[in-house]
Amino acid sequence: MNQRTDISVIVPCFNADRYLSVCLESLKAQKAPEIEMIFIDDGSTDATGAILDAFAAKEPRARVIHMPNSGVSAARNRGISMATGRYIAFVDADDALEENGLLLLYQGAVRAGAQITSANHTLFDMDKGQRVPVQIEPVLQQPSEIVKEIIHMHRIYNNIWNKLYERELFEGGLRLDEGVRIGEDALLNMQLYLRARRVVHLPEHTYVYRVHARSAMANIHGYSEAHQPMLRSMNAILLGEGIKELYFRDFLQSCVWVDEKEQGIRACMKGFNARIRPLVLDGVSEEKIPKKDAYIYRLVRRGHFPEFYTLMRVKEKITRRKWGIRR
Numbered sequence: 001m002n003q004r005t006d007i008s009v010i011v012p013c014f015n016a017d018r019y020l021s022v023c024l025e026s027l028k029a030q031k032a033p034e035i036e037m038i039f040i041d042d043g044s045t046d047a048t049g050a051i052l053d054a055f056a057a058k059e060p061r062a063r064v065i066h067m068p069n070s071g072v073s074a075a076r077n078r079g080i081s082m083a084t085g086r087y088i089a090f091v092d093a094d095d096a097l098e099e100n101g102l103l104l105l106y107q108g109a110v111r112a113g114a115q116i117t118s119a120n121h122t123l124f125d126m127d128k129g130q131r132v133p134v135q136i137e138p139v140l141q142q143p144s145e146i147v148k149e150i151i152h153m154h155r156i157y158n159n160i161w162n163k164l165y166e167r168e169l170f171e172g173g174l175r176l177d178e179g180v181r182i183g184e185d186a187l188l189n190m191q192l193y194l195r196a197r198r199v200v201h202l203p204e205h206t207y208v209y210r211v212h213a214r215s216a217m218a219n220i221h222g223y224s225e226a227h228q229p230m231l232r233s234m235n236a237i238l239l240g241e242g243i244k245e246l247y248f249r250d251f252l253q254s255c256v257w258v259d260e261k262e263q264g265i266r267a268c269m270k271g272f273n274a275r276i277r278p279l280v281l282d283g284v285s286e287e288k289i290p291k292k293d294a295y296i297y298r299l300v301r302r303g304h305f306p307e308f309y310t311l312m313r314v315k316e317k318i319t320r321r322k323w324g325i326r327r
Helices: 020-028 048-058 072-082 101-112 143-151 184-195 223-241 248-263 265-270 272-281 291-302 305-319
Strands: 007-013 035-042 062-067 087-090 116-125 130-134 163-166 199-211
Touching: 007 020, 007 072, 007 101, 020 048, 035 048, 035 072, 048 062, 062 072, 087 101, 101 116, 101 163, 101 199, 130 199, 143 184, 143 248, 184 223, 223 248, 223 272, 248 265, 248 272, 248 291, 265 272, 265 305, 272 291, 272 305, 291 305
Parallel strands: 007 035, 007 087, 035 062, 116 199
Antiparallel strands: 087 163, 116 130, 116 163
């Protein structure tokens, strides 16, 4: 193992033998900067463990930990505790890095003095053999603005992969919530961006997110119910940080969105006051609500939000403009 490690790459692995070779080859091809590869075999029952052991026997930068099956968050947390690098990166076992992907992230982080560095990625549909570049929408590079995007479930900022994190951000025991199965990476990113002083996003594509029939996100049943633990944990984080009022409108929109995505506008709004409203209002102090959000807050508090939201969505369809509650 290198005495000087720039990046600790953490790779949780569970029954990934059919996809692992591409991931391993992409990691092996990263010649710079100095990296350590930490593979966590999360109780695999296929050939994953043997493949990792054989790879580590030939790759001096790699080490393998075998643990009982505990879930991807527990595996990543184990890797975080073992990491020695200046930065931490996460790679999923069924994904891959682009050539020089880690080098581009590292150079960008050092150049900007950033504690979190993100980049664009490529979506690869393995069943169709299609590559689709995913570009970020312009976002002000301020941690507070990015937290807002994470609450809105941003397609790049929510993901834990395709980023470099300064390892010191995890000091004090900040880890993934092992009790949340969907959106746990977004919850961690919220907390990391709240801690970060400087962040940067790179235009390069440094990561390949490979979608296949066994992907976790391809097998979500009961979309709204599956996301409730994440929303409850997000609520707890916002309250714990004393900033829920600042992000009140954003949190409201996400709570509505996960319900609307599954049930449609009419059913979502019909059940809003009983199902969504209590979590949205939980712990909120009216005195701390920003003036620009006071009207929305009062609608929610008085139970009149469903009528307002339905009208706004109708306006969107008629005018083809965004009239919703997002800022």
